[in-house]
Amino acid sequence: MATATHTTPDRVTFERSPDSYKHWKLAFDGPVATLSMDVQEDAGLSPDYRLKLNSYDLGVDIELADAIQRIRFEHPEVHCVLITSMKERIFCAGANIFMLRGSTHNWKVNFCKFTNETRLAMEDASEHSGITFIAALNGICAGGGYELALACDEIILVDDGNSAVSLPETPLLGVLPGTGGLTRVVDKRKVRRDLADFFGTIAEGVRGKRAVEWRLVDAVYPTSQFKERVAKRARELAAQSDRPASGSGIVLGPLNAQVSDDALKYSAVTLDIDRARRVATLTVSAPTDEQPDTPEGILAAGDRFWPLRAFRELDDAVLHLRLNEPLIGTVVLKTVGDASAVLAVDDTLLRHTDHWAVREIIHFMKRTLKRVDLTSRSFFALIEPGSCFAGSLFELAIAADRSYMKDDPDEPNAIALSGMNSGPLPMSNGLTRLQTRFLGTPERVDEVLAEKEPFDAQAAMDAGLVSFAPDELDWDDEVRLAVEGRAAFSPDALTGMEANLRFAGPETMETKIFGRLTAWQNWIFIRPNAVGEQGALTAYGTQKRPEFDFNRT
């Protein structure tokens, strides 16, 4: 269970570009983009499994995430995305079982987390960016394949007497659908729970009219009409978008990080790894060069515009930590530079939220901060003289599990808020981080937002904006003890504690997926009934039948 039986890459990278996609074809036809799955069996992240029948591993999903991201930024003219398959009679068989079986627990958990984030990014594009998604199921659609379809706005299934949608995890594998399937079936598509129960136990799935009647898909069409009806529906949905009809987008160039054994250095982000202490330091720098302040200027700056650049780098660094540095337990968050430069960029963004590109940048910042919230490492923000925890960067301080602000009269040190703290960057629970923080004193939210002056350490403590404000004499010891103490605790208990404390307040489909469903999935993923010698995941594809310990909790 604890050790992988197949080789994994030394370092997973998350940057992709369409010309190097191995598993997807991206085609454009006016306002409709078609993203076709065509998984190369022998091009998995590890050579030890074959990605048959459009089954996928993390590498396949990294390309999908890249494609969605590029459509949003590089193709403003795309208003609807068709997700389909190039393989005959097969849409997608779901996550590759042999990959799952041979993976460590933390790989499985992070694989599921990333795929969940990719699906949620599709729903985010639909809700906020005028891009709708249609799953055009041209063949069998099982497990994670159906979970991908569930993330689309509409699901159209071919009615060929054979193609079905299914969640065979429980009957075949003894695990749960790991990418939001159960939640989306009953909460998003609102399938009746008894029908969902039946559906979740039949490996062969449901097809044809019954799939429509049970709300599992939106429409079925015979093979002869399928493509035409799908295309028609895509044009209809595309016509409802508020995205521009034409014009150039923002091309997402390579990040060009300098990679060494213990650091990743980007243009505005640095990640320093201290494996001996199991601590990483993630530092974000304020812009140092002049930033555009009009939509035209932003389009001209493209991916060099600071917030897009810094948050892309931050996103990449967080993903790197999750997959490539599993032993790092604590992440110290720092910022450095001119706070007024950060606030000026915030101001530019807030003045142009109705421009499609600004909208995309803000939603991307939001998704990156959600990735931080959902990363199972402890985050401590250190607010020191010379830092710039202001506006959108202050979100990092309140995304952290705790913050420490140095209170030294000889060294000015301040934090500041902006309109970016009052709504544009909500958490998965639908609240802003300030609202979540001040759940018990909701009047505080408006009070701190009304304050136009920066907060020094004492003011920040009084306002409840930081956790602790040690003075210059205590600072070093207090911070050191906090970081060292954290590193000594059970990482599992910390993961569970953080997952429960970070998301107070309302639950959403998103928090349900990450909180409830993921937790149950994690539990099942380490139970002997799934991964033990006689477990169902172990037995799958062999001649052996699983043998269960039938004790119920």
Next chain:
Amino acid sequence: MATATHTTPDRVTFERSPDSYKHWKLAFDGPVATLSMDVQEDAGLSPDYRLKLNSYDLGVDIELADAIQRIRFEHPEVHCVLITSMKERIFCAGANIFMLRGSTHNWKVNFCKFTNETRLAMEDASEHSGITFIAALNGICAGGGYELALACDEIILVDDGNSAVSLPETPLLGVLPGTGGLTRVVDKRKVRRDLADFFGTIAEGVRGKRAVEWRLVDAVYPTSQFKERVAKRARELAAQSDRPASGSGIVLGPLNAQVSDDALKYSAVTLDIDRARRVATLTVSAPTDEQPDTPEGILAAGDRFWPLRAFRELDDAVLHLRLNEPLIGTVVLKTVGDASAVLAVDDTLLRHTDHWAVREIIHFMKRTLKRVDLTSRSFFALIEPGSCFAGSLFELAIAADRSYMKDDPDEPNAIALSGMNSGPLPMSNGLTRLQTRFLGTPERVDEVLAEKEPFDAQAAMDAGLVSFAPDELDWDDEVRLAVEGRAAFSPDALTGMEANLRFAGPETMETKIFGRLTAWQNWIFIRPNAVGEQGALTAYGTQKRPEFDFNRT
């Protein structure tokens, strides 16, 4: 991990009465009852651990649950309950660690589930029954002790320079507080999440003014004032109740079940156990004798009034299944008798909801049905000729994961709704079972409730009230295959699937506790970092220090 290292009773019983309490003293003073914890070290359910420092096992909590229940029914004059301890300088040390360490996983999970239900029953009494709770913390209050306090309306802590509240699970034991602690800290008491994070990592806890400032307790008083201030506050809260000032209650007599190896027979409920097939059949019978239809008549009938009697028996049977029959995976729900008799009782209840005793009976029915929802066994309702799935008993059919209704023109078979299906018996998610069922077609709720005639099998299928309606030719085979098929699946996957499908719609503190927190706790409870040879739970109280696998998920 899988086998208990200490002996547990062959059969846990759930009936208690105050004269036989071993661990609590229940005292009455007008409108204030005082429930004092005084755990007998050597009177645990197993002789293999000692319940030191007011630490508790399931037996202690069964008495607490009984006491709360009796206060509600037997003492209408009680308007406020003080929860405190008889031990000097110790309120409660939480769940007994040695008990946890020696228990099977399913025992631990069910122990936590029951204690959670007991705490939620206190909050239910506060919200709905005019009984407030004060935790009078006369000494150290750790872990589950603080979780008990969190379930009270107010927490008053003695300020003696030593007594603190704490959740030491993460730093000392490598597990999570298992009885709602983390959720209640940030969601109920709305402690700021960074302070909660700090609090959750310091074994010594927080005391004095800081505990008040951080919202962990409501007040602190020096030892000299403590008793007096607590008593004063109890009288103030009691004065706000809408319970009767005096009068006799309903005494809850013994259930007198006939117990044999494979059955429990009560007056209106029978539980038949088929261990070879891992199936139990739970049958509820309609009233056969005349039932009172006035509050006076109900008080005179007392615990013989059918709904109270039948649901007490149902509650006991479900608890028996959970703790004593862990191998039973599927529960077949049946009813038998005169549906009109059930509907007549429903009508009586609904006409007198403003009477305190009727109110108690309805809320108890609600809590019992929630216990069914939260039981990790598969429930299939079989609706056959002669059954009485009507009104409050129809809730069982839609609490079930599926229902099968026999469609035989030669044998009349009907279901019926009543006002009990439209609000008085909500699920943990705050919705009625009909609302949850029809989340996708909310207009259906009022449509089916407006129907005054019973539904035969076809009408029930058309209305979406049952899952399947096999005809008389298919009935035996279809039901048999469904039950046999269910028994063959991984019990863990079923548990996770059911926990996710049963609670669509809104989340509440209650569903957060059972969905999110419990799932994480279950995961952590089987991780080697907690229960492995070098795990923190294993090492606790020994000379050994835990050794962790520091890989983070």
